[in-house]
Amino acid sequence: MKTISLPPLETMGEKRVTLHHLTWQSYQQILQALPHSRAARLTYDRGVLEITMPLQDHEFFVRLLERFIIILVVEMGMKVKTMGSATIDREDLQRGAEPDCAYYIQNYAQVAGRQVNFASDPPPDLVVEVDITHTDIDKNLFYAVLGVPELWRFNGQEWRIWQLVEGVYQECDRSPTFPWVKKEYLYNFLAAAQQDEVLAEQNWRQFVRDYLSQQKSD
Numbered sequence: 001m002k003t004i005s006l007p008p009l010e011t012m013g014e015k016r017v018t019l020h021h022l023t024w025q026s027y028q029q030i031l032q033a034l035p036h037s038r039a040a041r042l043t044y045d046r047g048v049l050e051i052t053m054p055l056q057d058h059e060f061f062v063r064l065l066e067r068f069i070i071i072l073v074v075e076m077g078m079k080v081k082t083m084g085s086a087t088i089d090r091e092d093l094q095r096g097a098e099p100d101c102a103y104y105i106q107n108y109a110q111v112a113g114r115q116v117n118f119a120s121d122p123p124p125d126l127v128v129e130v131d132i133t134h135t136d137i138d139k140n141l142f143y144a145v146l147g148v149p150e151l152w153r154f155n156g157q158e159w160r161i162w163q164l165v166e167g168v169y170q171e172c173d174r175s176p177t178f179p180w181v182k183k184e185y186l187y188n189f190l191a192a193a194q195q196d197e198v199l200a201e202q203n204w205r206q207f208v209r210d211y212l213s214q215q216k217s218d
Helices: 024-034 056-075 140-148 183-193 197-218
Strands: 015-020 039-044 050-056 088-090 095-097 101-104 128-129 150-156 159-165 168-172
Touching: 024 039, 050 056, 056 101, 056 128, 056 150, 056 183, 056 197, 095 140, 140 150, 140 168, 159 183, 183 197
Parallel strands: 128 150
Antiparallel strands: 015 050, 039 050, 039 095, 088 095, 101 128, 150 159, 159 168
């Protein structure tokens, strides 16, 4: 598969506001005061609250990454519980997050069919964060402390994959969840989707099916 380069983006990813020296109680009050339908994402890290307002490019890439993942899950015959940007609050760790995407895949059976309690249930198996503009939160340290096994980060140009090993993230060339998927596959999908999302999705799904079929016949 030939790799298609993504065109450079203008800074249309996110707007951010960072507040310092906030207690957990203050963070919770702000969280509860905001409407449930809001677009803003909140990340709280030991006194620092970052409020992110996603813009066009951010939302484009988030939605396409969601499709990319769900097509893989479905075609590979896996199970998934999609958490989206549900708030992951851990008062004991003084951290709270609303990631761009979060999924239970390996631990699907433990949380299927019910509300997740992040204080007692395992964290999502895979978290995806799109940060096109600078963030003041160290996302790698943040999600490592939460115990998220796999973290994807995308900045509009580069997809980086991190696997948690003994409490520390190690960067990988391939996703531990989808080890046969090359980075160029995502880049091609996103570049094609900028021209025609429907056709890009159809072609990606067919590519996955063809690959898996070939693996079975080998």
